[in-house]
Amino acid sequence: MEMIRKNSVLLLILAVVSTAYSQNNDVIRTGLLNGELTISTSSMFAEKQSYFYAHGNLEGFVSPKVSLVGEVYYYLGTTGMAESTFRYNHSLFFGASRHFTNGNSDFYLGLQPGISLTRLNEIPNNLLQTHSGVNPLFSTVAGYNFYVNRFFHFFVQTRLIAGEHNFDEHKNLSEIRLSAGLGFNLNTIRAK
């Protein structure tokens, strides 16, 4: 009985997805505005720690293949038992993406310069006092959107970040982040 129920759910999802996919895509075009809010997880290369963030973004399509995007990550903490190296590691990015679309599927690559606002945690770093600092960042983004209809899409995104924290003690900020979830989209320009 459990097996049948699982299969039914799976078939229902497939039916919805295939129905959406079979529609002619009139969503991905100039003027499309995307908004996403989700939880992002990450892995620091140097610190061997995983962090998670509240991740929000806003993206506007300036052509059917190119979009401009701004993204923000609010540091929420570490996922492990060990105390985090950072008190906080918030970041802000702005950049552009090149989209490779097929029907409702949208694969994209992007470049996003950014900045981070960081502060070290005193105890794990053996420091008496720490200071917050702003650090330049550079990131590349790869992701995939699936547009269900004119208002919603599913997304998955990975981001590779390079940067350095140079306040109180040097720390490498190089990190890979993963986000996924449900996004909102709206065509702000009427189709011709």
Add this chain to the structure above:
Amino acid sequence: MTIVLIYKQTDMKNIFLFFVILTSCFFANQSGYSQELSTSNVPKAGWVSVGGRSTISLFDSDGIGLGTGGQFRIQPSTRVNTDWFADYISINVDNKVRSIYYHIGWSVLYYPFENKHYPKLIQPYLLAGHCFDYNQKTSMSDPTITKDRWGSAVQAGIGTHFNLTDKFDISLTCQYMIHLTKELDAQIDGNNVAIEETKNTTLEGHLLTTVSLNYKIFRLWK
């Protein structure tokens, strides 16, 4: 596989080089797409564009640094453009001193080849210009040990736009910037840090490699 490779090489320089290679591959793939599009007749003179940028600073006596900034462009003619920029660059000096630079300046871009604008993907240029720069060096462990200076600099180099649409391009620029001022010198001896200003103007500089994103927003004149 690539991620594993990067994971082993945590050095920022290697990661940035990976980004540059990835970017090159990405935009090399765009040439086919760009050629397929119909020719745009959008005139080039008079356009104002804005965007963001990332810069890597190399061959600086302080070490390798990474910067973030922004710029706007005003294009006076089809063959000449101007770039007005601001950068914030942070450099780690031997894990002891933080050296930060602020650059505010401008460059003139000259396009040596005719008819290379969109829909042509690659549009090379020469550039030269001037900027004001601020440098501050601070001991990481004791922020009271700090010195700063204002100065002036000139820069020149080469670059290319990757024209993705008639209004949007990504540009890769490589330029050498010479500081026309006295430099701050961080002297590190074990855990002891001293920061001093050099007695004479040294004509030191750094090689700046910049990736910038530019979007044309409006025309000042037709």
